[in-house]
Amino acid sequence: MIRLPMGRISIMILLMILLLNQFLISQTIGPDKFSELNLLNEDFSDHSAVLSGDWELYWNEFLPPGSDFTKIDAESIRVPDPWNKDKNHPANGFGTYRTRVKLPEGSRDMGITMDYTLNHYRLYINDKLIHQNGEPNTGWKRNTTIQRPVILPLPDENELEIILHISNFDDLYGGLLEPPVIASLEQLNLKMDRNQMMDSFLFGLFLVIGILYILFYTSEGKATQSSLFFGLFTLTMALRTLLYNQHMLLLLLPELPVEVETTLGHLTFYLAIPFFLRFICLEFPSKYNRLIEFPTYSISTIFCLLAIVTRHHFYIRFLGIYQILSLIVAISVFVLLIKRSYEKNSIARILLLGFIMLLGTSVNDILYAQKIIDTFHMAPLGLGLYIQGQAILLSWKIGKSFKASKDLALVLEFTNTSFRRFVPVEFLKYLNKNSITDVELGDHVQMEMTIFFLDIRDFTSLSEKMTPRENFLFLNSYYERVCPVIRKHQGFIDKYMGDGIMALFAGPDSAENAALAAIEMKRILGLYNFHRSKTDYDPVRVGIGIHTGSLMMGTIGENKRMDGTVISDAVNLCSRIESLTKEYGIDVALSEETYGKLKNKTEKQVRFIGRIKVKGKETPVCIYELFNGDPKDITELKLNTKEEFEKAVRLRDDNHFEEALQVFEKVHTVFPQDRTTQIYLSRFRKSDS
Incomplete structure (x- = not known):
């Protein structure tokens, strides 16, 4: 058996009594001891004094100013602790707070700030009612108006007695939850202006970034669904910024009911968590995500409904449950980001860095709200830094998307250019289609156009002298010279037919443009043959047939393979006219329909070849020769003999063969x-023979 010396036991008992006495002294203030805050040595020229510390509390009493406090026992309560922190009193109740403040001599133009609170209170300073929030009462009474943080002027006196009648029947905590602050009115107003500017800045930052993320989602589609939820999360936090700190929403809507403001505040909390979780789960898919997603969404929905359909003094009791849920979500997201960062995911690393700041400030705010620690609201700062990180990430995503879009645009432009080599853009234009992807089988349009057939004379004899490779080189060299002429005169090539071309001209000047193209083509071929002669190549001669008529342009084939083409008797006739150029020894043959639509006939050198019977036509077709571009001497001879030549042709057409023979x-x-x-x-x- 261990025996303790009586001396040691006496010392231990004495220490316990001293500690108990000290504890009792800190809890109860007798009539001979009052709360007093000595600020005589404070310099209020550039800073403020927070009235935290020990105040007198008179529980379940509204003591009027002028009461003899020397005869009343008071409790000591540390501001900003709630009166129900250590369960000394219930959260719902009322009481009187009192302290005395000594200011430096000559203090003038001083003020005091009272923060936002759901507790009702009346503020007396030196026996005068200075301010009132709601209507303090001994029982529950609805607070129909709620006030933002206010700055109140102090009387120009060096000693102040501050008395507060406070009642709480709405919030989880009762009492003076935010200590008043004393400073010069100039300093207090400057600080409030700065706080309002910070809130406005954060609101604008969240709003702009939220809108940007949602616009990014709408432009990019389902592939960026995570951007939608981060945008919703950011917009929710933008609204939350207006509902807390300086309560800017009350500045915009001063008559906003208390219940509406508090409900909106809670809804931003209950919505922000699922929005953020959905963003993370979409950004980093995992089979384990559903283990946290479904419970979070379900509980958040229940809490949203509670906030909407019940009153604040009821649903506030369950806030702690949702705060625990938010911590679980935060830890889950934190673990997921660490895992993905370990897998060298650069986006996860950026998110993790911002999330650490956000998580730290959020934990601080939860502990501060629960009155476990005595700090201040840090979440807006942490969230602002996190959102800025997300803005940088969005800029990177937009830049990446823009580069991908630019690369895709280049690919599409190259593809469209390639398509235009096979499908003329004019073909799409006349079908009223913007893209080849819009063309469907059976699309067609009927219109009048001028058809242009070009064919190389005696190509067989030319090709026999060349290898297959040389044939391709020759044709491509030839087309490089003649095809641009067609485009120059507003025509387009419908198809290549080996050594021949079928081109189309549209519009009121189609016949004129086709004729001009034929004239220029003859000139270019003259230069081409001149260069070929220097290398002992045979000259290239062509035949051109031009006819104007109605045709049907559209697509034919089947779903797996289709082609654009024109279908018309006019096309067949034009082909026959081109074949007549060889039969009658001319280079360019025009139909009567084309000749009749020429704009400047006086500038065209044309002679009538005759009415000629062509295959597929019962009646003869009138054919004209366009000989602009012939050698100068040949042109002069054709012009000099034109009248006699055409006379002979008409005599022949009228079956006056003997007279025609004489004229020929x-x-x-x-x-x-x-x-x-x-x-x-x-x-x-x-x-005759």
């Missing part, structure tokens, strides 16, 4: 090189 021989005498006259004379001689 006369033309032949003047112009023996004329291939067309030679052909007509040859036919006459064959018929």
Whole structure:
């Protein structure tokens, strides 16, 4: 058995009595001891004094100013602790707070700030009612108006007695939860202005970034669904910024009911958590996400409904449960980000850095709200830094998306350019289609156009002298020269047919443009043949047939393979007209329909070739030769013999063969090189034999 010396036991008992006595002294203030805050040595020129510390509390009493406090026992309570912190009193109740403040001599233009609170209170200073929030009462009474943090002027006196009648039947905590602050009115107003500016800045920051994320989602679609939820989260926090700290929403809507403001505040909390969780789960998919997602969404929905359908003094009792849920979500997100950061995910690392700041400040605010620690609201600061990090990440995403879009645009432009090589853009234009992807089988349109057939004469004999490779090189070299001429004169190439081309011209000047293209093409071929002659290559001769008529343009084929084409008797006729150029020894043949639509006939060198029977037509077709671009001497001879030549042709068409023969021989005498006259004379001689 261990025996303790009586001396040691006496010392231990004495120490316990001293500690108990000290504890009792800190809890109860007798009539001979009062709360007093000595600020005589404070310099209020550039800073303020927070009235935290020990105040007198008179529980369940509203003691009026002027009462003899020397005869009343008071409790000592540390501001800003709630009166129910250590369960000394229930949260719902009322009482009187009192302290005395000594200011430096000559203190003038001083003020005191009272923070936002759901507790009702009346503020007396030196026996005068200075301010009132709600209506303090001994039982529950609805507070219909709620006030933002206020700055109140102090009387120009060096000693102040501050008395507060406070009642709480709405909040989880009762009492003077935010200590008043004393400073010069100039300093207090400057501080409030700064706080309002910070709230406005954070609101604007959250609002802009939230809108940017949602716009990014709407432009990019489902692939960026995480951006939608982060945008909603940020917009929710933007609204929350207006509801806390300086309560800017009350500045905009001073008549806003208390219940509406408190409900909105809680809803921002109950919505922000699921929005943020959904953002993280979409950004970093995992099979374990659903273990935390479904419970969070379910509980958040229940709390949102509670906030909407019940009153604040009821649903505030369950706030602690949701705060625990938010901590669980935060820890889950934290673990997920650490895991993805370990996997070298750069986005996760950026999010983790910001989330550490956000998590730390959020934990601080929860502990501060529960009155476990004595700090201040830090979440807006942490959230602002986190949102700024997200803004940088969004900029990176937008830049990446823009680069991808730019690369895709280049690919599409290259693809469209490639498509245009196979499908003329004019074909899409006349079908009223913006893109080749819009074209469907059976699309068609009927319109009048001028058809242009071009064919190389005697290509077979030319190709026999070349290898297959040389044939391709020759054709491509040839087309490089003649095809731009068609585009220059507002035409487009419908199809290549080996050594031939079918082109189309549209519009009121289609016939004129086709004729001009033929004239320029003859000039370019003249230069081309000149260069070929230097290397002992045979000259290239072509035949061009031009006809104007109605046609049907559209797509034919089947779903797996289709082609754009034109279908019309006019196309067949134009092909026959082109074949007549070889038969009658001319380069360019025009139909009567085309000749009739030429704008400047006086500038065109044209002669009538005759009414000619073509395959597929019962009646003969009137054909004209366009000889602009012929060698100068040949052109002069054709012009000089034009009248006689056309007279002979008409006599022949009217079956006056003898007279026609005589006139053709006369033309032949003047112009023996004329291939067309030679052909007509040859036919006459064959018929005579």
